[in-house]
Amino acid sequence: MWDNISLLVIAPLLNVQLLMDGVLIGAIFALAAYGLALVWGVTNVKNLAQGDFVIMGGYIAYVFTTLGIHPILALPVAMVLMFGFGWIIYRLIIAHVIERDLFTSLLATFGLALVIQQTLNLIFGPDVQIAESGFDILFLFGGQVTLAEIKLVALVLAGLLAAMIVIFMKTSRMGQAIRATAQNARAAKIMGIDTDRVYAFTFAMNAAICGAAGVLISMIWVIQPFFGISYSIRSFVIVTAAGLGNLPGVIIAGLGLGAAEQFSGFVLGAEFQQATVVGLLVLVLMYRQIQMRRQRRVVS
Amino acid sequence: MTALVKKRAGLGSILGQAAILAFGVAAPFLFPAYTFQIAMLWIMILFALTWDIMGGQMGYNSLGNILFFGAGMYISAVVQIGIVYDVAEYTAAFGAIKIDFTEAQYYIGFALGIVAAAVGCTLFAAIFGSMVFGLRGPYFAIGTLGVAIAAGELVGGWDYVGGGSGISMPVFPGDVEPRALFFYFLCFISALATFVFLRWVYSGRFKTTINAIRDDEEKAEAMGIHTTRYKIVAWGIAAFFLGISGAIFGNMIGFIEPLEVAFPTVTLGIFMVVMSLLGGKGTLWGPVLGATLFHLLKEVTWIYLLGWQWVALGTLIIVNVVFFQQGILGWAQDKWPQFFGIVVDEKLSAQGAAAREAAE
Amino acid sequence: MxxxxxxxxxxxxxxxxxxxxxxxxxxxxxxxxxxxxxxxxxxxxxxxxxxxxxxxxxxxxxxxxxxxxxxxxxxxxxxxLLRTFQQTRIYGKMNCMDNMMISVPQRHMPLMRMFKKFPAETLERAESILEFVGLYQKRLLPAGSLSFGQQKLLEFAMALINExxxxxxxxxxxxxxxxxxxxxxxxxxxxxxxxxxxxxxxxxxxxxxxxxxxxxxxxxxxxxxxxxxxxxxxxxxxxxxxxxxxx
Structure with a gap:
């Protein structure tokens, strides 16, 4: 461990490499986390299957590559498919738990997560997959720092997507209805907003966002049926750190988490990746508890 | 009057308990081929009972209780080996070192291991609990889930306890059959002890208070209830018995490793939740019933599901939670309240009120 | 003063x-x-x-x-220092007696007492306070089935037993x-x-x-x-x- 830290001091460019990789992947974490915060804020459902939606999107891209189609083209397809999937899941499960207590929604989405990961495992097997994008690798600083072009492409796409969501939420009628419902569902209902439709749309949109994030992940990193849970935990870490309805906070926390994971992966070893995420979760939660205690409140 | 009601409702359960006790003692002799499966049944019952303390009675859904099972396993392993040998050297040899434990060394080590596992896990729950019990709901569920998953990884990277390649446990000094019986009865007794202990703590202040935390924690706080203390004790109880079961299970299996045996978050860790839900969470008998049914179903159907069993498991959770949340016992209680002493309760209250009115 | x-x-x-x-x-x-x-x-x-x-x-x-x-x-x-709520908060699923028992003060409670049953005098005290607020007859009914006014009285009784x-x-x-x-x-x-x-x-x-x-x-x-x-x-x-x- 100390060897690795001293390596970072001796070769400062390594820091650049890790930071860059972290930020590029963190942008995609932020995307999934934004979806979680959206559903959480609007429907009050804490979706434990968030990460599994991401992985589903990734497998859609993977299927594209096996068919010989470039995975980037899977992006719109994954979004549409996942939107439909989200809508169905809403009708089948979420609609029944939305008015109920927290226990119900948590465990129902936990069950959903199991179903998704196990089905993916049956279809694709437990091997780690990647959606090969065929882009080049850039060499910076005289070849000491490498940067896969696809990561830049993914960053741009993630940014575009985020911008589209923001514009959609600000300007479209559905976006306004979603924001109104998030603030006060009962008032929105009285004002004639079909809140059930809003919930369904929000949940489906979240699935679509996750699907897109999954496509990007599958091109720049790896996917595996059981990786979903770590994306769920990452999303929770980010949302917990940033708070609901705080897009800039989500982006910053997402980028920060990406970088923190890269550094800890380098220093401690890649096998502690999930432990790092969980460690960060516990740290963030403890910080929030101390913060709330000062306000005489609890984290709930 | 309340005592009278309790006594009458207890009659059925006394008969049930006697039958279960008789089955528990006779089973390995009646069905010698299934001793291991029935031993597993007792462990499953212990799992469901301990999960229900937090999840059912207190409304705190821990998705990572398996943590204590694995921790108990490792604590006992280290203690058992540690009393006769250097643990680091033993694990570094990856099973190449065979230690001959004398009979006394084996049993004393095992007993110490169980005690250490129980105490260690309880302490662990208290420390970890005081860190996370400021958290409510989703944070608690995801926090515990995450920690259990991370625990497997961390132990896997810890060379002192053998890392990913695990530890071979001390070999039982005896033949196959006595060995099976020995572990069978340990499993049975630990489940029985859990049940009896929980029946005792559920009969008084403890249960009322943790139910109050479940129903309205803010009100409970406003009444000055030591909510954090109760939460830690509840989790400590769960950890105590899970630690014991982990120590027994590790020795019964004979070889422990972090991911599949000690911290199987997505198998045993989830079974706990499913079994409590199925039988009826928040009741004493529900987890027992749920565990029995689930274990039977699983043993019978598992192999015929051809890999789809895990999907079926997830579906079972969803259907159970969304459409059948009261569980079997809760459902029966709604349908035939007279068998659960609920009607008697009401009658008595009406009579009591009438008698009092007459007296006034 | x-x-x-x-x-x-x-x-x-x-x-x-x-x-x-x-x-x-x-x-x-x-x-x-x-x-x-x-x-x-x-x-x-x-x-x-x-x-x-x-x-x-x-x-x-x-x-x-x-x-x-x-x-x-x-x-x-x-x-x-205790308060009651403008919107009453009681434990609707439990009966009035259980509501009272939860509210017994835990100020100087030793740790192990949490496993004990409630002593007879506590039960009597709860009954007498319910009598005082006029809810004795309803003490075995689920608190949620009481009228709003009675729930307020129950909350008051719960506060009283907390001393x-x-x-x-x-x-x-x-x-x-x-x-x-x-x-x-x-x-x-x-x-x-x-x-x-x-x-x-x-x-x-x-x-x-x-x-x-x-x-x-x-x-x-x-x-x-x-x-x-x-x-x-x-x-x-x-x-x-x-x-x-x-x-």
Whole structure:
């Protein structure tokens, strides 16, 4: 461990490499986390299957590559498919738990997560997959720092997507209805907003966002049926750190988490990746508890 | 009057308990081929009972209780080996070192291991609990889930306890059959002890208070209830018995490793939740019933599901939670309240009120 | 006469809205003190500040000389400072007796007692307090099946069995059938006299508070408007103006 830290001091460019990789992947974490915060804020459902939606999107891209189609083209397809999937899941499960207590929604989405990961495992097997994008690798600083072009492409796409969501939420009628419902569902209902439709749309949109994030992940990193849970935990870490309805906070926390994971992966070893995420979760939660205690409140 | 009601409702359960006790003692002799499966049944019952303390009675859904099972396993392993040998050297040899434990060394080590596992896990729950019990709901569920998953990884990277390649446990000094019986009865007794202990703590202040935390924690706080203390004790109880079961299970299996045996978050860790839900969470008998049914179903159907069993498991959770949340016992209680002493309760209250009115 | 609660210079704002501005008041020990004011004058905010529901911006709150403005709800409750809620909060699924048993004070409870059964005298005490508020007959019914007024009485009984030194009541008569109000006033007074509990009461019903309280504070627009004996308050021009809206 100390060897690795001293390596970072001796070769400062390594820091650049890790930071860059972290930020590029963190942008995609932020995307999934934004979806979680959206559903959480609007429907009050804490979706434990968030990460599994991401992985589903990734497998859609993977299927594209096996068919010989470039995975980037899977992006719109994954979004549409996942939107439909989200809508169905809403009708089948979420609609029944939305008015109920927290226990119900948590465990129902936990069950959903199991179903998704196990089905993916049956279809694709437990091997780690990647959606090969065929882009080049850039060499910076005289070849000491490498940067896969696809990561830049993914960053741009993630940014575009985020911008589209923001514009959609600000300007479209559905976006306004979603924001109104998030603030006060009962008032929105009285004002004639079909809140059930809003919930369904929000949940489906979240699935679509996750699907897109999954496509990007599958091109720049790896996917595996059981990786979903770590994306769920990452999303929770980010949302917990940033708070609901705080897009800039989500982006910053997402980028920060990406970088923190890269550094800890380098220093401690890649096998502690999930432990790092969980460690960060516990740290963030403890910080929030101390913060709330000062306000005489609890984290709930 | 309340005592009278309790006594009458207890009659059925006394008969049930006697039958279960008789089955528990006779089973390995009646069905010698299934001793291991029935031993597993007792462990499953212990799992469901301990999960229900937090999840059912207190409304705190821990998705990572398996943590204590694995921790108990490792604590006992280290203690058992540690009393006769250097643990680091033993694990570094990856099973190449065979230690001959004398009979006394084996049993004393095992007993110490169980005690250490129980105490260690309880302490662990208290420390970890005081860190996370400021958290409510989703944070608690995801926090515990995450920690259990991370625990497997961390132990896997810890060379002192053998890392990913695990530890071979001390070999039982005896033949196959006595060995099976020995572990069978340990499993049975630990489940029985859990049940009896929980029946005792559920009969008084403890249960009322943790139910109050479940129903309205803010009100409970406003009444000055030591909510954090109760939460830690509840989790400590769960950890105590899970630690014991982990120590027994590790020795019964004979070889422990972090991911599949000690911290199987997505198998045993989830079974706990499913079994409590199925039988009826928040009741004493529900987890027992749920565990029995689930274990039977699983043993019978598992192999015929051809890999789809895990999907079926997830579906079972969803259907159970969304459409059948009261569980079997809760459902029966709604349908035939007279068998659960609920009607008697009401009658008595009406009579009591009438008698009092007459007296006034 | 000592003061049980001393609030001095307490301010609390929500965003730009100042709910309490430099409020100071004293609640004398063993008496019944009233807190009145038009809607939105900051009464419940002040209650919440005292019992620890939210932090205060400035000022100090002491209970029997001890600073409590940084403590959290359960700690304050264990000191013997209890409140009831404007919207009653009881455990609807449990019966009234269980509701009472939960509320038995845990102030000096040894750790191991949490596993014990409730002693017979506690059960008797719970029954006698239910008798006192007139709910004895309903003691085995689920609390959720009681009427709103009865639930309020149950919450009051739960507070009594907790043996507080002081009880903060947030509109005890709101939503109660007018014919029951006299009985409630009587019980509040007896709680004060027989059980020795200091009361601090928010009340909208002028008749009730004038009958009940020894001295009354009046808030308006987050400011302390007036303080005095009931008849002084009744004749205070500023109070009348505040209530009539001539401000």
């Amino acid at each position: 000592t003061d049980m609660i001393e609030v001095s210079g307490v301010s609390k704002h929500y965003g730009g809205v100042i709910a309490n501005n430099q409020i100071s008041l004293n609640v004398p020990s063993g008496r019944i003190t009233g807190l009145i004011g038009p809607n939105g004058s900051g009464k419940t905010t002040l209650f919440n500040s005292i019992v620890g529901f939210h932090p205060i911006d400035e000022g100090s709150i002491t209970f029997e000389g001890q600073e409590i403005s940084k403590m959290r709800v359960p700690q304050i409750a264990r000191l013997g 507080p030194k002081i009880l903060l009541l947030d509109e005890p008569t709101a939503g109660i059938n007018p014919t029951l109000i006299n009985g409630l006033i009587d019980r509040l007074r007896r709680a004060n006299e027989d059980f020795g509990i200091t009361l601090f009461v928010i009340e909208h019903n002028m008749r009730v508070i004038m009958n009940l309280a020894d001295n009354i504070y009046c808030l308006a627009h987050g400011e302390m408007l007036a303080h005095g004996k009931p008849d002084e308050i009744q004749n205070d021009k500023r109070v009348i103006d505040a209530y009539l809206g001539a401000h």
